Amino acid sequence: MTLALLLVSALAHNDVEVLNGAGTSNPSKLFWQAMSIITERARIPLHMTYRAVGSSTGQKEFLGDTNNYTALNDFGAGDIPMTLDRYTGVTTHGRTMLHIPFAMGGIAVFHSVPASTIGGQDLDLTGCLLARIFSRDITRWDHPDIIAINPGFTYTGDIKVVHRVRGSSSTAGFTQYLAQKCPASWTLGSGSTIVWPAGTFEGQGSGGMSQYIQDNEGAIGYIDAGHGHDAGLGEIALMNADGNYHTTRTADIGAAGAQALAQIPSVIPADPTADFSAVNLYDLPGPTTWPITMISYFYLNQDITQMDHVTAGLLVYFINFILSPEGQDLAVSKAFVALPTVLLNYNAAALATLQTPAGMPTFTTEASTMPQVGAGPYVISVKRRGNAEVVGTANTALIATLQTGEETLVTAGSLCLRGRCFDMETIQMLGVVGLVIAIVGFLLGFLACVMAACLCCNKPRDTKPRSVEIQARDLNKPSETGVRTDAV
DSSP states (O other), rough: OOHHHHHHHHOOOOSOEEEEEEEOOOTTHHHHHHEEEEEEOSSSOEEEEEEEEEEHOOOOHHTTTTTOOOOOSSSSESSSHHHHHHHHHHTTTTOOOEEEEEEEEEEEEEOOOEEEEEEEEOSSOOHHHHHHHHHOOBBTTTTTHHHHHTTOOOOOOEEEEEESSSSSHHHHHHHHHHHOOTTTOOOOOOOOOOOOOTTOOSSHOOOOOHHHHHHHHTTEEEEEEHHHHHHHHHHEEEEEETTTOOTTTTTSSSHHHHHHHHHHSSSSSSSSSSTTTTTEEEOOTTTOOOOOEEEEEEEESSSSSTTHHHHHHHHHHHHHHHHHHHHHHHHHHOOOOOOHHHHHHHHHHHTTOOBTTOOOOEEESSOOOTGGGGSTEEEEEOOOOHHHHHHHHHHHHHHHHHTTSSSSEEEEEEEEEEEEEHHHHHHHHHHHEEEEEEEHHHHHHHHHHHHHHHHHHOOOOOOOOOOOOOOOOOOOOTTTTOOOOGGG
């Protein structure tokens, strides 16, 4: 198609192209921001939506058993693989589905034990100790088995276990890890909801879990790493499969994905259309591998030939955008972990198997100016921006600047302000000078007030003297001169 025809097509394109997805709420901010960016960069009108309704609902709507087994959305998303029952429901009705991993995250265990009782060290626990704590077999922090691996630990309070009040992928991942790691100590089962023992406490969502731990000394609970760190909570150092203790800050969460593909047989099926229901990345080997790692997936139909051809092209572009360096950077900014290269390569091979409709346009990206070509209808151009995105990017950059200390940075014994740095000795001297100036200013101001008060009180009177009063004379009494005034 010539450039002229492309331009004519763009000018004549009045239809709004729509793309809809639904599923897990965890990546909702990632998807919404990506959709907003793509919409603002597009030449043709787009309307892209994502309903954050949970992994289970995302699976149900992808299955579409109330819609003649036709998916209710263009794609689904979940933090867990499609269950075997739903996968079977999809495949037995003539459909083939793909699991496309798009991000990874770690479930961490956070606590509110006073730092002074740990001696400035991480609080170490094993998977079996966690199983015993969360099943209420161990109820105090000074239990001998906890002290044994934390020499010098002095806290003696009760352990307050908090768990999610409703079903969640975090609960599913955490309980599956405990059941797999220490089945003798964890007999409560696994899943997005379980019956928790008496004496435990409930938290609504990740925010409610964080708040409970913040508000209650001696509490412990499982939260996705991003939320826990954002709340500034203390994190348990958990022993991994290699016997090393790590927090999610010191571990390599992405290593679990690489390890999963390296296993023989691979934890992740070589065939992306296979059943993924047994896939988990719990307690995989590696010196820095995090033991409770979860993958977030796109749920896709392999055959999308019946989809509107432009919508199909937009779907492929959206998925590739999330998997691109820009998309993965967005995922990291939303507290996910970028996919390792081996998983990105796996996804590229899986997406190559998509069966697409005839005439499907290929959406491309104009990363740098491409005269004339960049004006094509299916070019997503970084040169097109919306005001909301511009302002949002500027605000994000400013926040990052303040957080990393490029504007105001105190580090290595120096203070930097707008690129000019001062050593601490100079800062102290300037502080003393400033304090002296402030004291002198205060004294001068106080002296001025005293002088003003004195001048006001001692000022001489400037009024005229009062007139001398003359007493009234009795007219019946002769005057001193002897002359009657009424005779004049």
